[in-house]
Structure formats: C-alpha cells, structure tokens
Amino acid sequence: MSPLNIEQGSSSHSAYDLRSHMSDVVEVHTLAILVENEPGVLARVIGLFSGRGYNIESLTVAEVDHTGRRSRITIVTSGTPQVIHQIKMQLERMVPVHEVADLTVEGPHVSRELALIKVFAKGESRVESLRIAEIFRANVVDSTLESFIFEMTGTPEKIDAFADLMRPLGEVRMARTGVAAMARGL
Amino acid sequence: MTQMTGARMVVEALKEQGVDTVFGYPGGAVLPIYDEIFQQNEIRHILVRHEQGAVHAAEGYARSTGKPGVVLVTSGPGATNAVTGLTDALMDSIPIVCLTGQVPTFMIGSDAFQEADTVGITRPCTKMNWLVKETDTLSGTIHEAFHIATSGRPGPVLIDIPKDVQFATGAYSNKPKVSKSHYQPRVKGDPEIITALVEAMETAERPIFYTGGGVINSGPAANQLLRELVEATGFPITSTLMGLGSYPANGDKWLGMLGMHGLYEANLAMHGCDLMINIGARFDDRITGRIADFSPNSRKAHIDIDPSSINKVIHADFPIVGDVGHVLEDLLRIWKSRGRKTNSAAVKQWWAQIEEWKKTRCLDYKPSEATIKPQYALERLEALTKNHDRYICTEVGQHQMWAAQFLGFNDPNRWMTSGGLGTMGYGTPASIGVQIAHPGALVINVAGEASWLMNMQEMGTAVQYRLPVKQFILNNERLGMVRQWQELLHGERYSHSWSEALPDFVKLAEAFGAKGIMVSDPKDLDDAIMEMLNYDGPVIFDCLVEKHENCFPMIPSGKAHNEMLLGEAETQGAIQAGGAVLV
Structure with a gap:
C-alpha cells in the first residue's frame, strides 16, 4: 500500500502491514x-x-x-x-x-464466544461431565436426570475443546453465538 | 414544515433536486405519483415502452449531461424489469435515482398482486436502496438518494414507495443546504503519494496515461485538467471504452483505445511502459488480459475515488484515493512547482518506438467493392458526421468495438455505451435519453441487428416524442461477436448465432411511423447516410454488411497485451484451453 520501498515480509501483528500483497497463504x-x-x-x-x-x-x-x-x-x-x-x-x-x-x-484483541452445550449422560459419565465443566469454568444452567446444559464463554478453540471432551461421555448438542471481538487497550 | 401527501412530496423533492425529466411507465402502485405528475408542468415525463428502456434512457440522459437520471416505475414486474438497467448503471458508475411503487405497507409479505421484494432483489444491483414505510421520512430519503447517487463513485439508487405512503400526508423536509449524510467520500488525494508520483513522472522513460470513465464522471474540469497535463508532459495517452472523449481523438498524444479490441500501439505501449498512470479506470479484465503478464516492467499509479478499486486486481505502487479532478489539480500544481520536469530525451525515444508500432496500421481491413464492410460503413459515418454536434450510442458486440475504433470522440459525454455489463439492447433507449437531453443534436445509435431487436419497442417512444434518433444498424444477420468466438474457440460450430427470421427493417420503421432506409451496395452508402442525416425524424438505417467479418485487433482470452491477433491469418489455434474457460 505504500510507495516506500519497504521489503515485504509476513507479519500480521506488525505496526506496518508488510505482508506480501500477492501471497496465496490463507x-x-x-x-x-x-x-x-x-x-x-x-x-x-x-x-x-x-x-x-x-x-x-x-x-x-x-x-x-x-x-x-x-x-x-x-x-x-x-x-x-x-x-x-x-x-x-x-x-x-x-x-x-x-x-x-x-x-x-x-x-492484540479479545475474542469471545458464548455457547450452550447440552450433554446427555448417565452414571459416571454424568459426574465426569460436571468435573470437566468445572475445569473449563462452564456453568450449569439447566439439569434433568439425564442431561445438563452448560453455559460457557471463551475463545472458539476453548469451546471446541470442551465439546470434544464431552462427546465420549454422551450425545452433545450445541448452540453458539459466534465470535464477538474487541481491540485491547485504548 | 409543509404538510403534503407522499405522492406530492415525490414531485416536490424532484423539483427541488433540479430534475427536469423522468423516464417511466405507470402501473397500479404508482398511480398517486402519476396523478401528481399530471397536475404540474415543470417535470417532463417520458413514457417508455418497457421499464428496462426507462433505465437505459435515464443512463443516456445522465451520461450525456452529467446530471442524475430519474426513473419511475411500478411495483412487481415494473421493478424487476428495471433490474438489468440498474445493474448496467452500477457497473458503469452512472448516477440513477429509481423510484418504484410498492403494494401498501399492510399488504407487504402477503404475495399481493404485483408484489415483489424490490429492495431485496435490487440490493446487489444498486449503490443503496430504501423501502420507505412512513411518509414523514420520504422527502428526506429522496434528498439522501440524490446525494448518494451523485457523490463518490456515482451509481444507481432505488427508493421503494408503498402506495399507502404515497396517499398519506406527512411533513415535507427541504433539501439540506449541506448534506447531513455520513456518506462523504474523500475527494482530495494524499499529497505525499501525489508528490511521489510526480517524482516518478520526472524520471520516467516510458510513461503512459491510461484513463477511464472516472475522468468523465468527475466532470468537465477534470477533462480540462487531463488535457492540460497530457499536453504539458507530452506523455502518450490511451483510454478504456468508458473513457473515450476525455482526451480528444484528434489530439497528437492519443494512442486510441486499449484492451481486448484496442489498438496495437496502445496495448504494446501499456505492455512496455515503465510508468503507468491509471486515472479513473479499474483494470477491468477486458483491459489487463492475463494478469500475470500485465505490463510486467512498470510502476503503476492508480487514481480512483473508490478505495476498493485500488489493489483489487493489480497492485498499485502509487495508490491515490480521490476525485480525478481534485487529484489532477494537485498533481499539476506540484509538478509545475517543481519545475515542470520530464525525462524528455527518453520520452522522445519512447514516442519513436510508438510511431514504429503505429506503422502496423492495425485497423486496416480488406476493402470490398461488392459488400459493405462494417468498418467501411463506420468510416463513412465518421466522415459524414464528424462536424455535427454529435452523440453516439451503441449496443453490444462487434459493432460496438468497431465504433470505438473508427469513430473519433473529441469531447467527453458524447459516447454512451454499455461497458461493464455489456447489455445488448442498451443503445436504442439510451439514444432516446440523449436526444431528450439534447433536442437539437445529432444522436446516432450504432447497433447490430440482434442487439437492436432486444429493445426495439422503444422506437414507439422515439416516434411519440418526435425524437430524430438515427438507428444505424450494421446488419450481418449474425450475433457477430458470438460467431467470432465460435470460429476461434469452438471449431467453427456456429451454435445459434444467427437469426433466420429477421424483420424487414424498412417496413418495421414504417410500422412504427419512422423512416426506414436499406442499403447493401457500398456505392450507395454515402447517399443513404446523407438521406438519414437529412431526414427530420427517427430513422432505422438497415446497413447490410459483410456477414463473416471478424473484429481485430484482438487479445484472445488468457493472453497478454503483446500477444495480440491482428488478422485472420493469425487466428488458427490462437486460443488454448486455458483461455477458453474465460469470457
């Protein structure tokens, strides 16, 4: 973008946008x-x-x-x-x-997503799901004898990781809001 | 604030915006507005024969005057018929304000008679559109619509007005003295980059100006500044199809049009230059050919009011966002203040090279005494009309490219053609819009018979309003450009590219109440053209031309500027599979 002859490299976090214009990296x-x-x-x-x-x-x-x-x-x-x-x-x-x-x-910016994750589990799996939820700081917002709904916020990766851990324990259903993001600092 | 009905507001707001002409077609959902139009005399309504024609006529009006064109059509089919015209105006950056009727608000969504989701359908083909649900906001929306259509990169906008909003009474707001809209595109270019460009111009050995429709859209001052800049620097200049006339075709720095059917010298100069100064053009694929080999050894400046045009296709070393007029003014001032320097010795050599390329005489064709060559027809049309106060429209296809090659445009706003969208059927209604705006001028639509048939109903409009438009049809009984591509790309299998049942154009003209002239012998051509020019009324001129003529020069799809075809002998195997998938 600049008429200055700055060599172009690949840095998406530099103060200057020095990425190659014609790069085919997605x-x-x-x-x-x-x-x-x-x-x-x-x-x-x-x-x-x-x-x-x-x-x-x-x-x-x-x-x-x-x-x-x-x-x-x-x-x-x-x-x-x-x-x-x-x-x-x-x-x-x-x-x-x-x-x-x-x-x-x-x-730098903060990205967060909210997810509601329903897990159908019984017995030991049900207890295990609660333990993992605690580690991920997910809240229980609904409970039946056979299911929980967990509410959690975090990066999309964190939500993915949580859901991946839940799947072996029982059927998982999920609703996600998509990412909301904001730059850090002023 | 004055209270009035929504329908009245439409007419008042148009008057306040200085509108003198509306192109339209009535229907159920716009009857209240038509009733208001009936009761006043300041705005002239031109009744077209099809809503697509209304938009193209408004485009012709806009492009030949620099003012926005205004369209009024009804809901449902009225709006959907306008879509092609709106898309055409979007692609070619023509300011259009299109007013559509809509079913009453309480019926929206009920699949009512003549209901269509007009704002939904036209969202991708307008710069902005609105559905007005309250009469109080109607006049403000119309003023905002004119502001958006005409500022920044111009384009079509649409206001959808439900019938109950037209009947209801509300408060009229006047046109604001200064637009309160947050939409205020930047017009001044970055002075640092302009200065960097001036430095590059001072040392450039092989510079070229490559100009486009943006110069014409910027207005008369921009065209004057461009001419001054070209004359002062002595750099060669070429233009896109849309930019013809901003620099005069009889100027000695003029290389002719560039691009797929551009001139040999223009394309080779683009390929070989070391500094390309793009002024108001957008590196369209008809211009660049194969991107990877587009002008490989040049630094490129790009002046465009639309930031999204810059770096879209071709990387710009000098990206200048701004209005062409403003940027050229700064560019000239800075260049002059630094001592009006150019590398004149090198530029002289550059011109010597260009003169060599010109010797190719790329527009030469094989003359014939038996049949009228289309190129010959246009040469004669040029010779017999160039001293007239002349406006040229075209349809789309071979005739359009030949017109661009063989007719000379010495002033802007004299050339109306569908560039970006390539809309067959554009020319006839556009010629009507031009003639409405310039009643005393000579308006010619250079057409092919196939394109012309697409909106021929507009001859009724021409006759009704006594518009002496000349429909100059180069009739080869073929879809010439399609036929040419089938010859080059598809093994001469001419799939559906000819018409077996063409009308008798002379009788057709008479049926419309116009004059028809048919000519097939080259010896009769001049007399026939003179007869057309001397007739005070609309003429359909049926010029039977050579059926299998191909349009050259040609950069085949997927090729670079220095791989042009100059004539029939070079066409064998010219386009390979990679190029065949391109359009």
Missing part, C-alpha cells in the same frame, strides 16, 4: 464492522460476502448503541491478504457502514 481475520442499524443492513453485508465469494466462518450482530442506532457486526473470515484487504475496502464503501476494523491486523 489467513483468518476478525473484522469488527460498525453499521447503521436499519432494515436490510445485515442482508447487505452478507450479500457482499456471498456475491463476491468471500468466506464467513462466524458472524454475530446486535445493536450496541441504542440512541445512535448503531450495530456491531463481528465477522470472522478467511482469505489471502489481497482478498482480506478487498473485503475491508468493499465493506467500507457500503453506505450504511460507518467503520471497519480488521482486529487481526490492528493488534
């Missing part, structure tokens, strides 16, 4: 998009991704400013650096979009 990026909360805005953003063949790995949306009627859409997407850059530019030029932040490029 990267996963988290985008935080502040939009006007108006009818159809989510369809518009999703339509951009489907229409231009970009990936959506996770998506969350909710109004974050009730007086200003702004919503934050958090999208986890994947693509080559050129595609990720293009996604950001295409989002930024949409009329109802106020701000697009590529959290992955801009620095």
Whole structure:
C-alpha cells in the first residue's frame, strides 16, 4: 500500500502491514464492522460476502448503541491478504457502514464466544461431565436426570475443546453465538 | 414544515433536486405519483415502452449531461424489469435515482398482486436502496438518494414507495443546504503519494496515461485538467471504452483505445511502459488480459475515488484515493512547482518506438467493392458526421468495438455505451435519453441487428416524442461477436448465432411511423447516410454488411497485451484451453 520501498515480509501483528500483497497463504481475520442499524443492513453485508465469494466462518450482530442506532457486526473470515484487504475496502464503501476494523491486523484483541452445550449422560459419565465443566469454568444452567446444559464463554478453540471432551461421555448438542471481538487497550 | 401527501412530496423533492425529466411507465402502485405528475408542468415525463428502456434512457440522459437520471416505475414486474438497467448503471458508475411503487405497507409479505421484494432483489444491483414505510421520512430519503447517487463513485439508487405512503400526508423536509449524510467520500488525494508520483513522472522513460470513465464522471474540469497535463508532459495517452472523449481523438498524444479490441500501439505501449498512470479506470479484465503478464516492467499509479478499486486486481505502487479532478489539480500544481520536469530525451525515444508500432496500421481491413464492410460503413459515418454536434450510442458486440475504433470522440459525454455489463439492447433507449437531453443534436445509435431487436419497442417512444434518433444498424444477420468466438474457440460450430427470421427493417420503421432506409451496395452508402442525416425524424438505417467479418485487433482470452491477433491469418489455434474457460 505504500510507495516506500519497504521489503515485504509476513507479519500480521506488525505496526506496518508488510505482508506480501500477492501471497496465496490463507489467513483468518476478525473484522469488527460498525453499521447503521436499519432494515436490510445485515442482508447487505452478507450479500457482499456471498456475491463476491468471500468466506464467513462466524458472524454475530446486535445493536450496541441504542440512541445512535448503531450495530456491531463481528465477522470472522478467511482469505489471502489481497482478498482480506478487498473485503475491508468493499465493506467500507457500503453506505450504511460507518467503520471497519480488521482486529487481526490492528493488534492484540479479545475474542469471545458464548455457547450452550447440552450433554446427555448417565452414571459416571454424568459426574465426569460436571468435573470437566468445572475445569473449563462452564456453568450449569439447566439439569434433568439425564442431561445438563452448560453455559460457557471463551475463545472458539476453548469451546471446541470442551465439546470434544464431552462427546465420549454422551450425545452433545450445541448452540453458539459466534465470535464477538474487541481491540485491547485504548 | 409543509404538510403534503407522499405522492406530492415525490414531485416536490424532484423539483427541488433540479430534475427536469423522468423516464417511466405507470402501473397500479404508482398511480398517486402519476396523478401528481399530471397536475404540474415543470417535470417532463417520458413514457417508455418497457421499464428496462426507462433505465437505459435515464443512463443516456445522465451520461450525456452529467446530471442524475430519474426513473419511475411500478411495483412487481415494473421493478424487476428495471433490474438489468440498474445493474448496467452500477457497473458503469452512472448516477440513477429509481423510484418504484410498492403494494401498501399492510399488504407487504402477503404475495399481493404485483408484489415483489424490490429492495431485496435490487440490493446487489444498486449503490443503496430504501423501502420507505412512513411518509414523514420520504422527502428526506429522496434528498439522501440524490446525494448518494451523485457523490463518490456515482451509481444507481432505488427508493421503494408503498402506495399507502404515497396517499398519506406527512411533513415535507427541504433539501439540506449541506448534506447531513455520513456518506462523504474523500475527494482530495494524499499529497505525499501525489508528490511521489510526480517524482516518478520526472524520471520516467516510458510513461503512459491510461484513463477511464472516472475522468468523465468527475466532470468537465477534470477533462480540462487531463488535457492540460497530457499536453504539458507530452506523455502518450490511451483510454478504456468508458473513457473515450476525455482526451480528444484528434489530439497528437492519443494512442486510441486499449484492451481486448484496442489498438496495437496502445496495448504494446501499456505492455512496455515503465510508468503507468491509471486515472479513473479499474483494470477491468477486458483491459489487463492475463494478469500475470500485465505490463510486467512498470510502476503503476492508480487514481480512483473508490478505495476498493485500488489493489483489487493489480497492485498499485502509487495508490491515490480521490476525485480525478481534485487529484489532477494537485498533481499539476506540484509538478509545475517543481519545475515542470520530464525525462524528455527518453520520452522522445519512447514516442519513436510508438510511431514504429503505429506503422502496423492495425485497423486496416480488406476493402470490398461488392459488400459493405462494417468498418467501411463506420468510416463513412465518421466522415459524414464528424462536424455535427454529435452523440453516439451503441449496443453490444462487434459493432460496438468497431465504433470505438473508427469513430473519433473529441469531447467527453458524447459516447454512451454499455461497458461493464455489456447489455445488448442498451443503445436504442439510451439514444432516446440523449436526444431528450439534447433536442437539437445529432444522436446516432450504432447497433447490430440482434442487439437492436432486444429493445426495439422503444422506437414507439422515439416516434411519440418526435425524437430524430438515427438507428444505424450494421446488419450481418449474425450475433457477430458470438460467431467470432465460435470460429476461434469452438471449431467453427456456429451454435445459434444467427437469426433466420429477421424483420424487414424498412417496413418495421414504417410500422412504427419512422423512416426506414436499406442499403447493401457500398456505392450507395454515402447517399443513404446523407438521406438519414437529412431526414427530420427517427430513422432505422438497415446497413447490410459483410456477414463473416471478424473484429481485430484482438487479445484472445488468457493472453497478454503483446500477444495480440491482428488478422485472420493469425487466428488458427490462437486460443488454448486455458483461455477458453474465460469470457
């Protein structure tokens, strides 16, 4: 992007974006998009991704400013650096979009997801599921004699790891919110 | 705030926006607005024959005047018929404000008669669209729509207005003096990068300007600045199809159009340059050919108001986001303040090389005394009309490329063609829109017979409004470009690329109440063209041309600029499997 002749390397966490433009390495990026909360805005953003063949790995949306009627859409997407850059530019030029932040490029950020995980288990497996839940700091929010519903928040990886441990203990059903993310610091 | 009905608001807001012409077609869901149009005289409504025609006519109006084109159509089929035109305007960055009627709010979602999800259908083919559910917000939305259609990279916008919103009374808000919209695209380029570009221009040995529709969209000042810059630096200039006329075709720095059917010298200069200055073009695939071999040894500057155009296809060494007019003004000022330097010795050598390439005479064709060659027809049209106050529209196909090659455009806004979407059927309605905006001018639609038939119903519009549009049809009884590709790519298997039942165009003209002229002998061509020009009314000019002529030069799909085909002899096996999958 710069006319300066800086040699291009591969560092997604540098203060400068020095990644090769034409690299074909697929990267996963988290985008935080502040939009006007108006009818159809989510369809518009999703339509951009489907229409231009970009990936959506996770998506969350909710109004974050009730007086200003702004919503934050958090999208986890994947693509080559050129595609990720293009996604950001295409989002930024949409009329109802106020701000697009590529959290992955801009620095350290916090990503969290909430999941409800129902585990059907009896006997020793049922006890074991409670023990693992304690380790993962998951809360029990519903219980029958044959099932628990655990509530947990964490990175998507943590939720995956929890669900993987639960599966040998019994049938697992899951509802996830998708990632919400925010840059660290000021 | 004045209270009025929604339908009244539409008319008031259009007047406040300075709209003098609306292209439309009435229907149940827009009757209240049509009733308001009936009761006033400031806005002229042009009744088209099909909603696609309304949008293309509005595009012709917009592209030839620089003002937004306005369309009014009904719900359901009215809106869906407009989709092709809206997509065309989106691809070519034409400002269009399209108003659609909608079933009343309380019936939305009930599969009502003539209901369609218009905002859903048109979301991908508009820059922005709105469904207005309250009359109080209607006028504000219309003002915002004009702001968005015309600022930044222009484009089509659509406002869907339910019938009960048109009947209900609400508060009218005036056009704001300064737009309160948060949509305020950046127009000034980054001065540091502009300065870096000026430095590169000072030392460049083989520079070239590559300009596009963005120069024309930026307005008359941008075109003036471009001309000044080209003359002052002495650098060669080429343009995309959309940018023809921003630099005059009779200027001595002009290399002609570039791209798939561009001129040999223009494409080789693009391939061989060391500094490419892209002004308001977007590295379209018709321009670049094979990306990997696109101008391999050049540094590239890209001036574009749309940040997403930059680095989309081709990496820009000097990315400048901004309006062409503003950026060129800064560029010229900085270049002058640094002493107007160029590497003139090297640029002179560069020109010598370009003159060598010009000797190829890439537009030469085999003349014929027996049949009218399409190129010859356009050469004669150019010779007999170039001194007129002339506007040219085209359809899409071989005739479009020949028109771009053989007609000269010395001013912007004189050339209306469907570039990005390539919409057959564009030219006839576009010529109507142009003629409405320029009643005294000569408006010619250079067409192929197949494209022309796609929106021929608009001849009714031309006759109704006494628009003397000239429909100049190069009739080869073939889908010429499809036929050419089948010859080159599909073993000369001409699958469905000809018409066996073409109408008698002269009789067709008479049926519409227009004049028909048919010519097939090259000796009669000049007289026939003069007859067309001298007739004060719409003409369908049926020019029977050579049926199997191919359009050259041609960069085959998947090839680079220096792999052009110049004529028939080079076409054998020219396109390989890799290129065949491309379009």
